[in-house]
Amino acid sequence: MSCGTRTVLDAVFGPTTNGETFYAPSLVRSLREGMIVLLDRNFAVQALVEAITGTGAHVLVRVKEHRRLPVLQRFPDGSYLSRLGAVAVRVIDCEITVSTSQGRRTGAYRLVTTLTDPHAHPATELIRLYHERWEIETSYLEIKSTILGGRVLRARTPAGVVQEVFALLVTYQILRLAMADATGIRQDIDPDRASFSIALNTARDLIVQAAGVLDGTTIDLIGTIGRRILADLMPDRRIRTRPRVVKRAISKYNARGTVDRTSYKATISIDILTTRAP
Structure with missing residues (x-):
């Protein structure tokens, strides 16, 4: 996913007998120079990092706190130069504190990046950038809950599942492109302010009514979907936090009892650590 617009760059899937790290290298084909790839700890694999950098793209990945990465040179901002296999990387150790009306919580992060300057x-900019990795979780929500409404796939055969998944991705991509076109005409609007639900419901209305069918050679990039999005933009995003909830797949009850599902306004502070021994 592109973090800025949440458009799809590539997708790969297959049997659950293989995990995420098995499929991830297939996505390297869509990377190019100028990109920064954000990865979570599960993908901090030497071979994958080397493959990504081989395309000219850069990497920003979280690694386990106690992963041994030798200090080759200390930088004034507290980060240091190291190596991950054959790739020169910069290591940033930090503590991030999230404060809400319910209290404070501090977590330790170790980030590794090929942006070594x-x-x-x-x-601090890279630490804030890494938070954007969560945009892909919002995309998953829009596909699974907003488009599908929480329903499972209808296909009963492997070939049917492939067809249905790609149909979902195509539908999602068309809506996201329409949203990007609409917000792109206004430099003062962040794409985050476009409502995916408005885009989806407007598209459904147009299909049901057979309205807005193109006639002639003039193409309106904004269109009906874009105009409705721009007419009802969401507020600027505010920093919020919400507890992660674990549920049993076949139960409506939480696996860990009652969980607070409230979203709280939050403030975030960042401290870069310079004394941690790698």
């Missing part, structure tokens, strides 16, 4: 890419 601390002047061109300050550590």
